[in-house]
Amino acid sequence: MTKEKARLLWLGIGILTLSFAVTHAQTPQQLIQQVVDTERTANRNDHSHWIYLQEMRKPKEHILQWVAGTPQGDVRRVILKDDQKLPEPQQRDQIQKFVHDTRAQNKDVAETNHDLQQIDDFLKLLPAAFVWTQTATTATNTSLHFEPAPDFHPPTREARVFCGMAGDVVVDNQQHRIRSMSGHLIHDVTFGGGLLGRLKEGSSFSIEQAQVGQDLWELTAINVHLQGNALLFKSISLQQEDKRSRFAPESPTVTLDQAAAAVMNQPEAIESSENAALKAN
Numbered sequence: 001m002t003k004e005k006a007r008l009l010w011l012g013i014g015i016l017t018l019s020f021a022v023t024h025a026q027t028p029q030q031l032i033q034q035v036v037d038t039e040r041t042a043n044r045n046d047h048s049h050w051i052y053l054q055e056m057r058k059p060k061e062h063i064l065q066w067v068a069g070t071p072q073g074d075v076r077r078v079i080l081k082d083d084q085k086l087p088e089p090q091q092r093d094q095i096q097k098f099v100h101d102t103r104a105q106n107k108d109v110a111e112t113n114h115d116l117q118q119i120d121d122f123l124k125l126l127p128a129a130f131v132w133t134q135t136a137t138t139a140t141n142t143s144l145h146f147e148p149a150p151d152f153h154p155p156t157r158e159a160r161v162f163c164g165m166a167g168d169v170v171v172d173n174q175q176h177r178i179r180s181m182s183g184h185l186i187h188d189v190t191f192g193g194g195l196l197g198r199l200k201e202g203s204s205f206s207i208e209q210a211q212v213g214q215d216l217w218e219l220t221a222i223n224v225h226l227q228g229n230a231l232l233f234k235s236i237s238l239q240q241e242d243k244r245s246r247f248a249p250e251s252p253t254v255t256l257d258q259a260a261a262a263v264m265n266q267p268e269a270i271e272s273s274e275n276a277a278l279k280a281n
Helices: 003-024 028-045 088-099 102-129 157-162 256-264 273-280
Strands: 049-058 061-068 075-081 130-137 141-148 165-172 178-185 189-191 197-199 204-213 216-230 234-250
Touching (some): 028 102, 028 130, 028 141, 028 165, 061 256, 075 088, 088 102, 088 256, 102 130, 157 189
Antiparallel strands (some): 061 075, 130 141, 141 165, 165 178, 178 204, 189 197, 204 216
16 A cells, blocks of 8 residues: 555545544433434334233232233233232233233223323423433433423423423433433422422422333333322322332234233242342341
8 A cells, every 4th residue: 555545545544533423422302302302203103012020019918910012902910919928829810811802901901092192292201301411421322411491481281390300311322312311300390389289399200211122222120209299289299119120022913812822821939129139248
């Protein structure tokens, strides 16, 4: 290679590198818009179904169960309820009751669709409703902090709650997906001047996502801790912790009967995370 060719080669590489850097130089606001677009597109195009282990805690309820998704609703095999093991015949009875209850299936599908719509509505809010700053970056992740945008006017009651929060997001650099997100109310949010409801400062939420397949991500943790009062001073306390693990793919056309058989084939000797932690110590 002549010196001239070498010079031109390195010049070309330098121009290409600079062009790549300029093209990918994004403000935090642009980055979160790209992440939102990616998440919404992925959610619209994701028709996968999974079997997974779910541990759910509420103030008066603790459930450990296998869940198998189908187009007709999720089949659930409850293994532990309030730390009491359910006998296998009772597990099967609950499953078969759902498999043969069209109304329960329709309700489950409607609730899932409602949740997905709420997620989509929330994602659409992120670029406009908050001011974003980058707080850290590595080869794999970028961390962003968000604060309420002072000039944004929430269009719905749910949006008023979200838009009263500040928090942090960790983004996967390669796939532009949300790895984790957490937020907390920085002031009380009232409805009807406080007569219809109030959510208190400090109320918080967090979520975590993980890649479970080729370009497929699922929620692995959901934590909600809301404090306040609603409906003419009736006390409310929405406390929920939801952990999901051991994801295994199912057929996109899986039937209710196939899902029922699949959850019954999963191991029953599963410990809750709390009991496992106690034994580890």
